[in-house]
Amino acid sequence: MYGTHKSVISKLEGDIQSVKEKILDENIAEDKVGRLICCHTSSNITIKQKEDLEKMAEPYQLELIGINEIANDLKKLDFQYLAKEYLSISESTEQIWSINDFIRIHDESKTNAPISNDYIGDISEIINTIKSSEKRIFLISAKPGTGKTRLAIEICSLLDRNKYNIICVKSNNQDIYQDVKRNLNLHKENIVFIDDVNTTQNYISTLGLLNTTNNISFILTVRDYAKEDVINNIRVYGYNNIEPELLKDDNFKKLLSQFSQTEFTRKEIEHIKTISKSNPRIAVIAAKLSSSQDLINFNDEIDILKDYYEEILNKNNIIYAEQKTLFILSYLKKIRLESLEENQKFNKLLK
Numbered sequence: 001m002y003g004t005h006k007s008v009i010s011k012l013e014g015d016i017q018s019v020k021e022k023i024l025d026e027n028i029a030e031d032k033v034g035r036l037i038c039c040h041t042s043s044n045i046t047i048k049q050k051e052d053l054e055k056m057a058e059p060y061q062l063e064l065i066g067i068n069e070i071a072n073d074l075k076k077l078d079f080q081y082l083a084k085e086y087l088s089i090s091e092s093t094e095q096i097w098s099i100n101d102f103i104r105i106h107d108e109s110k111t112n113a114p115i116s117n118d119y120i121g122d123i124s125e126i127i128n129t130i131k132s133s134e135k136r137i138f139l140i141s142a143k144p145g146t147g148k149t150r151l152a153i154e155i156c157s158l159l160d161r162n163k164y165n166i167i168c169v170k171s172n173n174q175d176i177y178q179d180v181k182r183n184l185n186l187h188k189e190n191i192v193f194i195d196d197v198n199t200t201q202n203y204i205s206t207l208g209l210l211n212t213t214n215n216i217s218f219i220l221t222v223r224d225y226a227k228e229d230v231i232n233n234i235r236v237y238g239y240n241n242i243e244p245e246l247l248k249d250d251n252f253k254k255l256l257s258q259f260s261q262t263e264f265t266r267k268e269i270e271h272i273k274t275i276s277k278s279n280p281r282i283a284v285i286a287a288k289l290s291s292s293q294d295l296i297n298f299n300d301e302i303d304i305l306k307d308y309y310e311e312i313l314n315k316n317n318i319i320y321a322e323q324k325t326l327f328i329l330s331y332l333k334k335i336r337l338e339s340l341e342e343n344q345k346f347n348k349l350l351k
Contacts, residue, residue, distance in 0.1 A: 008042040009049055012064075016057050023060075035061040043068050093174040096183055099156050102168035102195075106149070110312050113145070113281040117258045119154040120251045126151075126242060127158055130191075136210055136217040137239035141227045145281030147244040148221040152193050155219060159191060167192045171200040180206050190216040198226035204233050247280060255280060260287040268295065275300050 019036055036057050043066060054062045073079050074087070097105065107114045130138060140148045156166045165185035169176055169192065176194075184190050190213070197203050197220040209216055222230045231239075247255060253269055264272070264287075275298050276282035282301045285308045289295070298304050313323065 008040050008045070009053075012038050012040060012053055013056060016053065016062070020057070020060070030059055033060050035063050037063045037065065039065045041067045093172065093176070093179055095169055095172055095174060095176050096179040097168045097170065099153060099166055099168055102170060102193075103153060105170065111309070113284045114259070115150045115153055117150075117255075117284075119150060120247065120254050121245055123151065123154060123158070126155060129240060129242075130155065130159070130217070130219075133240055135238040135240050137207070137234050137237050138217070138219045138242055139227075139230065139234065139239050140219065140221045140242045140244070141224055141230075142244050143224050143279070145279045147280050148223075149195050150280075151242070151244045152195065152219050152221055156191060156193055163189055165190045169194040169200065171196065173199075173201050175202045175205075176200060177202060177206045181209065184209075184213065184216065186215075188215065191219060192216065193219040193221075195221050196223070198222050198230055207234065207237065210237050246278065252278070252283070256283060256287040259284050260290050262287075262290045264290075271295060275304060277301060 015038055016036060023033060038053075045064070045066065050064060053064065056062075074082065103116050106112055107116050140152055142148050153168075156168065159166065165183075165188040167180060167183050167190065169180065171194075180192055192206075194200055194203060194206075200206075207218060210218075220230065220234070249269075252273060253264065256264055256269065256272065262268075272283050272286050272295065275295075276286055279301065282304055286295060286298065286304050289304065289307060293307065298307070318326070
């Protein structure tokens, strides 16, 4: 519906009739028309009026979209980014996302290796385990850069959206409990994916939803050095442990080709494998650098990371002292300024 009209119903009737005439004039077959969609700004169309409009639209299906429906949709997970981007409306802590928005936000960060690439490998057994297991926590653990987040996203993407409600969590150091609870679907199986769970504020209370909600499961990623702490917190619920598979030679080549136009020789591929120590994230960064750098000059993963992140540091004018401060904060998580003298770890790092 476009334009304005004093009577919403008469305007809708006119639009429906106009569209049906247009379909006849254009000789469009009935099976080629999915449905007629009419948008309106009324908030008080009665059931009887709706039924009359639907009958008028026959043999086509009619979908009426009112201002109330749009408002409700904008609160849903799939559309919250649109509400924030174009209407400056945000009711969440911006930690809960749909799969597509999670990927987009992750890849927007220059410090992250992309996860929008095609997944390489077969995870059918993992999917079957998630569908059939009585345990409702699935822990993906491995070293940094080995594909934990990408594996979790692939699992979520392959689950039937008609049966599963997927909630993706990326922490920004705020409590996630209320946001997760608000987005649960009573009529579907809820899969809550929490990335880097050990860095997520108050995740233990969120896992407590397992005690009160039957249709919820969690997929958690954690780096190997924090694995034991997380296991201590989830052991009471029971869990399945999942580890990303190491890339085989052919798959390693496929991965590199997704991030570079360079036709790598076998020798170059072996060199990338060696200097990256077969770490997918570092290998991807090396592939991206290959368009502007001669990889033969890189001797190890430190050379790759230094070259890649140095550009980011320089663009943001982050001097060495600030880099050191950021490292300390990253390592210690938080520092009480009033007790710096008592913080032995901090004092050692400053030296």
